[in-house]
Each structure stands twice: as C-alpha cells, then as structure tokens.
Amino acid sequence: MRPVLHGDAVAAALALMPLPEAARAGAITAMLARAGAADAYRKRFGRSHPRWGDGSLMALARGRPLPPEPALDDAGYCRCLSLVFAAIAEWRDQKARLSGRS
Template identity: 65%
Template sequence: MRPVLPGDAVAAARALFARPSGERPASMALMLVRAQAADSYRKRFGRAHPVWGNGSLMALVQRESLPPEPLLDDPDYCRCLALVFSALADRRTAKACPA
C-alpha cells in the first residue's frame, strides 16, 4: 500500500461514514487489502489497477460516491476517523512484529 497521507485517512473515514456502523470494521479491513493489492498491481504493471486505483486509500474510495466531510463535532464521524487510525496503527504494528 502506498504511504498514507492525511487526505487518505479523511477519504477512508468518509467512505466508512456512508456505511452502517456494524459494517465499518470489515469495510476498513477490506480497504486495506484492496489498497495493498492495487499497489502490488501498480508496481508489477506500471499502471493503476482498473478498479482499485494506484494503491492509495484515497484512490480506492474515490471511485465510490462519498458523502461530504462532516465536521469534527460529529461523534459518528470521529468514530470513523478513529477506526481508520486504529486500523493503520494495527497494520503498522503487525508489519513491525513478524510472526
């Protein structure tokens, strides 16, 4: 997966915000898998994946109809951002600690 920039986190949170809360953890996990696969595709073929983009979270979710970014005083949106950051931290921790 490409390096995650602030805009990637916001775009992913907006995508999660559009989903029912019970679907969000699985949706976030799937986003990470797809972004990783798209980045591998980009490295192998020298172009973006036709469905999942260039390996960034933003490219992946911008193919969906995203809601406008809510204000940070929306507790549900804050939970979406927290889920994104938690998933990214967990992913980084898992990569740093080989099994």
C-alpha cells in the same frame, strides 16, 4: 500500500460513514488489503489497478461517491476517523511483526 497521508484517512473515513456501524471495521480492513494489492499491481504492471486505483486509500475510497466532509463535532465522523487510524496502526504493526521488526 502507498504512504498514508491525511487525505487518505479522511477519504477512508468518509467511505465508512454511509455503512452500518457494525460493518465499518470489516470494511476498513478490506480497504487496507485492497490498497495493498493495488499498490503491488501498480509496481508490477506500471499502471493503476482498474478497480482499486494506485495503491492509496484515497484512490480506493474515491472509487465510489463520498459524502461531504462534516465538521469534527459530528460524533459519527469522529468514530469513523478513529476506526481508520486504529486500523492503519494495526496494519502497520502487523506488517512490522511479519518482517521481524517488532
């Protein structure tokens, strides 16, 4: 997966917002896997994946309509952002363990 920037986390959180709360953890896990696969595709073929974009979370999230970004006083949005950050940290930790850098 390409480096994760602030906009990637925001776009991923916005993509999670319309989903039922129980489906969000699985959705962000799938998004991270798809972004990783899209990045591998981009590196191999020199172009973006036709459905999953360029390997960034933002490109993947923007593949569907996103709601406007709410303010941080929206508890649901904060929960989505929190879930995205936790999933990214876990994904990075898992990659480090697999490569022997833990």
